[in-house]
Structures are given as structure tokens and as C-alpha cells.
Amino acid sequence: MTRERLRIMPLAELATLARSNGLEPADDLGAEELIELLLEGYQEMRQEREEGNNPSVRVEEAKFEAGEEEPPAAGAGAENLSIPQRYNETRVVLMARDPHWAYAYWDVEDAQAARTRRDSGFEQLVLRVQDLQPASSFDIPIQWSDSSWYIYLPNQDADYVLELGYLASGRFRLLARSNQVRTPREGISGEAPEESESLFLGGSPEAFAGPSSAMSSEAIPQRILSAMRE
Amino acid sequence: MIRGYLALVLHSHLPFVRHPEAERFLEENWLYEAITETYLPLLAVFERLERDGVPFRLTLSVSPSLAEMLGDPLLQSRYLSHLERLQELAEREVNRTWGDARLSGLARMYLERFRACREAYEGKYQRNLLAALAGLEQRGHLELITSCASHSFLPTLSLVPHAVRSQVAVAVRSHIRHFGGYPRGFWLPECGYYPGVEEFLREQDLHYTFLETHGLLYADRRPRYGVYAPVACPNKVAVFGRDPDSARAVWSSEEGYPGDPVYREFYRDIGFELPLEDLGPFLYDGGLRAHTGIKYWAITAAEGDKAPYQREAALKKCEEHAEQFVRDRLHQAERLRPHMDRPPLIVCPYDAELFGHWWFEGPEWIEALLRRLARSAEKLRMVTASDYLEAHSELQVLQPCFSSWGNKGYAEVWLESSNDWIYRHLHKQAERMQDLARRFPNEKGLRRRALNQAFRELLLAQASDWAFIMKTGTTVPYAVKRTREHIHNFTRIFETVMENEIEQEWLLGLEARNNIFPEIDYRLFGKAST
Numbered sequence: 001m002t003r004e005r006l007r008i009m010p011l012a013e014l015a016t017l018a019r020s021n022g023l024e025p026a027d028d029l030g031a032e033e034l035i036e037l038l039l040e041g042y043q044e045m046r047q048e049r050e051e052g053n054n055p056s057v058r059v060e061e062a063k064f065e066a067g068e069e070e071p072p073a074a075g076a077g078a079e080n081l082s083i084p085q086r087y088n089e090t091r092v093v094l095m096a097r098d099p100h101w102a103y104a105y106w107d108v109e110d111a112q113a114a115r116t117r118r119d120s121g122f123e124q125l126v127l128r129v130q131d132l133q134p135a136s137s138f139d140i141p142i143q144w145s146d147s148s149w150y151i152y153l154p155n156q157d158a159d160y161v162l163e164l165g166y167l168a169s170g171r172f173r174l175l176a177r178s179n180q181v182r183t184p185r186e187g188i189s190g191e192a193p194e195e196s197e198s199l200f201l202g203g204s205p206e207a208f209a210g211p212s213s214a215m216s217s218e219a220i221p222q223r224i225l226s227a228m229r230e
Numbered sequence: 231m232i233r234g235y236l237a238l239v240l241h242s243h244l245p246f247v248r249h250p251e252a253e254r255f256l257e258e259n260w261l262y263e264a265i266t267e268t269y270l271p272l273l274a275v276f277e278r279l280e281r282d283g284v285p286f287r288l289t290l291s292v293s294p295s296l297a298e299m300l301g302d303p304l305l306q307s308r309y310l311s312h313l314e315r316l317q318e319l320a321e322r323e324v325n326r327t328w329g330d331a332r333l334s335g336l337a338r339m340y341l342e343r344f345r346a347c348r349e350a351y352e353g354k355y356q357r358n359l360l361a362a363l364a365g366l367e368q369r370g371h372l373e374l375i376t377s378c379a380s381h382s383f384l385p386t387l388s389l390v391p392h393a394v395r396s397q398v399a400v401a402v403r404s405h406i407r408h409f410g411g412y413p414r415g416f417w418l419p420e421c422g423y424y425p426g427v428e429e430f431l432r433e434q435d436l437h438y439t440f441l442e443t444h445g446l447l448y449a450d451r452r453p454r455y456g457v458y459a460p461v462a463c464p465n466k467v468a469v470f471g472r473d474p475d476s477a478r479a480v481w482s483s484e485e486g487y488p489g490d491p492v493y494r495e496f497y498r499d500i501g502f503e504l505p506l507e508d509l510g511p512f513l514y515d516g517g518l519r520a521h522t523g524i525k526y527w528a529i530t531a532a533e534g535d536k537a538p539y540q541r542e543a544a545l546k547k548c549e550e551h552a553e554q555f556v557r558d559r560l561h562q563a564e565r566l567r568p569h570m571d572r573p574p575l576i577v578c579p580y581d582a583e584l585f586g587h588w589w590f591e592g593p594e595w596i597e598a599l600l601r602r603l604a605r606s607a608e609k610l611r612m613v614t615a616s617d618y619l620e621a622h623s624e625l626q627v628l629q630p631c632f633s634s635w636g637n638k639g640y641a642e643v644w645l646e647s648s649n650d651w652i653y654r655h656l657h658k659q660a661e662r663m664q665d666l667a668r669r670f671p672n673e674k675g676l677r678r679r680a681l682n683q684a685f686r687e688l689l690l691a692q693a694s695d696w697a698f699i700m701k702t703g704t705t706v707p708y709a710v711k712r713t714r715e716h717i718h719n720f721t722r723i724f725e726t727v728m729e730n731e732i733e734q735e736w737l738l739g740l741e742a743r744n745n746i747f748p749e750i751d752y753r754l755f756g757k758a759s760t
Contacts, residue, residue: 045703052637063583064705093389095386096385
């Protein structure tokens, strides 16, 4: 948003825009002051966004710098494109995000939701997080109005499944089970490389001497790693 | 004696943006700017090297959505109109800066550049940059590889294997159509890897891909040579890991080369600096400002006034930076060599648009780099992944780790509060597409066209760019609109096909507008290979 674009906006709209961007303008600010506040706010927001981004993301972001965005009123066209709010099916999906966080979304089909609510012992809708190895689990209470959640998964490189269900008369009743997700590793594996586990991709294996026996295979990765860090 | 290998890998990509319904469309500029600032300058570099007999060899991935746009007649002619407007603007700038010793030379430089672009694009290339790239591959300078059909971030689609499969299968077909040859390698968008994605690469006879550093380092076993030799997934697909040192040197805007004070400042564009009346031909509807590519200032210091850009000083700096890069890589190779039974391979993948668009002098840096590498070829040899695999086919087998080159190395850029709402739809749509393909195994006529268009809309919705933009915040309303539009279109086709009430007129309009992958065949959806 540029200065001149802000200048053609009525005062009330400027104040609304400032508030919608999390700024707290004093009531007696004039248009020019509001514009200054907004421009500073935009600059700060941009810097904040960029600080969290690594170089690859920053460079890629620059690809999408084209120009001024349309004023808010004109950009509202997207609302006319109706898309389903939900698909009315009982389902829970788990998506790995990093070594400790996953995203889950779910839905409960209307008739099933009605039956569940009528269950006389119904206490609480929950997500049960199943750590598959070693088997353990914990519950996250959720509301009917929830449909997605970020879930902390304690272990990296571990398999998880999510169960959507509810507690009734002290027991867990399953509504749906998610796909299985393995959390990514967050560090170097303790497993040493094995000599036997190499593979020839085409070509002739005789052409290669193979790993030198003088080197301890155990030690090489660390040396390579420290060479990388130098 | 060879001390090491160096693989330079450029990944070029832009999402499919094509709006025939509007006379001019701001986001189409992403493509036009990239052609002017990156693709044409890189082609010019390659041709100068070829003319001078300098041997060079690198890998270029061209995303299918970019290739489709480069080959699209409407966008081609619009690019020329765009250049005409730029040229007109640059002529006005030459007049406006007349007598201003600091800026007038730069204004003339831009005018010259736009003229040269126009001549090259219209004359030499006959608007067809794809053929120029194919020619460079045939003459042995480039190895062209492909990427996901619509650049989807595959870890978020792993739930629906057919969705991943079709991203790869459509890409390979598009690549063959545009370039003639079969791609041997595959660029995983954003280096987005999850264990198992290699199955889909192998199905399409793709031999290798590239991963972020920790994708290899955090594999289930320690990689014997770190990232300095590729490894093989258990299914034999080879995986090359990114070298962190050379990445930092070029990517980082603070410690990397592009942040040097003499280089051109990206954010100071006359499109945002001049009074509206000076931008006449370049303003968008209602006087919206846009980047013009005409930028007069050097990066200078973080604080204080910017100094005018000095082209000669910047080009001299490019030479220095290229020399430093080669020196550092040689040093790196020498450090690594004693620990390895083969020369280390240093893999340097970059977004192609980094060069020229973000880092204005990037193409000249690449030229200086390639010339230097050619001179030191007996020490540091430029190779492509295929060249390396031909020379060194024994690879350690391990299972790489879920990874990407986004923030913190996993999926958080593409899966966070701003964009997580899309996945419910993307997964459901892919399942629905699968239902359609099963239910209508061999349709003809209008229904077939509807099913094909559903496939296109599905792919377009899966472009990782939309989620990326929602997160990074550059042009969010457009990204949201595009996502909603493709979900809407897909759903509407799905419902009308199921109810046997296809809306012919609307469908044909959609076909004409979202015309990516003209030869797409919905029967491919879910097929392992053909």
C-alpha cells in the first residue's frame, strides 16, 4: 500500500485499516498521521516477516514482488467463489510438519455427530495421540467447533497415529483413525554407515577401488562433518 | 589431478499465471520480469561462452508450469507488449534524467537492455526460449531436468499417493513435449522430500534428485561422505545433498555476495519512487504502481542515503566474487579429499530467478564463474548429476530424512496458520479425482474434456506457491483467490459430472483460460506408468 493510495481513502477507512493491522491509533489522529502510522506499520511488519525467513525463502519471496496490491474493496472478488466449507464425513488426517509438530484436521459427519451428542454417557470429544513405539498415548480435549489443531509430538523419528473419538462413561469411543505419520529426524543418526550397504548404479563396479580399508568408516562422517563446519 | 567436482544446479520456476480475461494483469509481471532479468540474460551468458569456445556444463530444471507459460502464444505476445511499455518508459527516463550525471547513464543502460531483450526475444529466439534451452542441452552445455507439474510441495500430498504420482507423471510428459528429450533428474520443489517419494520418481524412470543438506545428514544411517557424495535410496534413486557453504555464499543477503554495497538495490524501483505522472505507460488500472525493473541505486549501507548504482564497479565485484567462490570451493575440495576415496562433489543448487531478478548482477557472476571454472577444470570439474553417476556409480544406500530448504528445514513454511486450511480441500479433491478416474475409465467427448479440465484445476490448486505467498505475505489476496478459484472449479466439475449435468459453455471458457497442459489425460490419474 503506497502513500498516495492511502491518501484517497476516507479518514474512517484509514482508521479501520490501521486497527485491522493490529495498530492502535489514538482517536484524534488526522489523515496524514494515520497514513504515517500505517506506512511505518507496514514497514515493520515486512521486516518482522523477513527476519523469520531463511535466505532461500527471502529470495523466493522476491519473485512475487510485482506491485501494489489492489485496494481492499476491489480485492473482495474471491468471496464469490464458493468452496465447500467441509465435506461432511467422519475423518481425521495427520500431517507431519517438523520433528515435533504435526497438523491435524478432522470432521464428524452430521448424523454421527448427532448420535454421539445423544450418547447418554457423552463427556468430552478428544483426540487421542498414539505413539506407536513404545506404545503410549495421551488425549487432547477438543470442542465440537474445532476442526483442526497443531499437535506436539514428543518424539522425533517416531510413528504416530491420531484417533478422533470421545469419552463416554469413562471409556474412549473411536470415531475415526488417522493415517500413520513418522516424525522427521532432528539430528544425525547413531547408525554408522556399513561397508556392505553400497550399491552400483549401472557402470562397472570393477572401475572403483571401493572405500579404503585404511580409514575407519566409523570416523569418516564426523571428519567430513567437521570439515564442513570449518 | 582432479581435486573435486562442482555441480551447479539452477531451478527455474514460476506458478501458472495467465489471465486472458483482463487486458493487463499485474501478477503476469512475475513472468515478464523473470524473462527480462533472468532467462534472457542467462541465455545471453551461455551463448557468449559458447561463442568464445568456453566449455561449461550445468543442470537446469525448468518447472512444467514455467515451460507451459514460456510456450504460450498469448503470454509471448503480452511479453512483447510489456517490453514495448518498458522501452517507452525507459525513453522517458532518458529524457527526464537528461543532464543528471548520476542517473542519465543508467537510464540509457536500461533502454539499451530493453531494446536488446526485444531484439533477442522477437528476432533470435522467435519468442521461443524453450527451443533455445533444448539447443543448449543438445550441444552438451545443459542437462535439463523437470520438477512437479504444478510445483507442489510433495510432503503435504503424501497422504494421497495418486496426487504425488500424477505431479510427477504429468511433469515428465510436459518436459518431453517442450524439450524433446526424456529427463533423467527431478527437482523436488522447495527440496521437499519425504521418505518414499522416490518410489514415484522411479516409476517414471527418473534417476536422481536433490535434497537440502540435512535430508542426507539426518538419514537413517550416517552418510559416509556427508553431502560430498550422492547416496542411493533403497530403490536406487540417487540423491544429491546441498553444500551449505556455497549456499550461504550466494543466497544470504547479509553475508553472501548479493548483499555487497556496490550491487544494485532490489527494492528501490522507480515504479514506487517517481510521481505517478512520470510513470505514464506503466501504471496499472486505476494508477496502481508496479515494479518496472528500472532501479538506480546501489545497496550502499543499511542506513542513510543510497548511492547511485555504478555498473562498472558492480561488474568488477562480480569478477572478484567469482574468483573467491572458485577459490573457496577448491579449498573445500582439498580439505575433503583426504577423507574420501573419490573426489568430493560440491552440489550448488539455486533458484534461477535469484540471478538477475533478485541479484541483478547474478548472470554476470555466473559468466565469470563459468569462465574461471573452465580454466581450472583440471582441478575442479563442472559436472551434472548424470556425469557424476557415470563416473562414480557406487553409492551408499540409506533412507534420507524428511526435509526442505524452507525455514528450519521441514514443512513449516507451507503448513502453518495462514495456509493450513487448503489441505483439507487438496486431499479431498485428489481423492475425488481418483473416484472420477475409476468411475469413468474411458470417456469421450464433453465428459472427457470435463474430466481433463478437472485434472488441470486439481494440479493448479496444488501449486506450493499459493501456500508460500499466504505465509510470506507478498500478495496474499491473489494467492487466496487462486486457491479458492481452482477448488471451486474442480468441485463444480466434479459435481456436474457426477450428476451428468456438465455446463458446456462455462467449461469451454475455463478450458480456454486455464489451458495448462493441453494434452493432459485424466486417465493418467492413478496410473503407475504408461
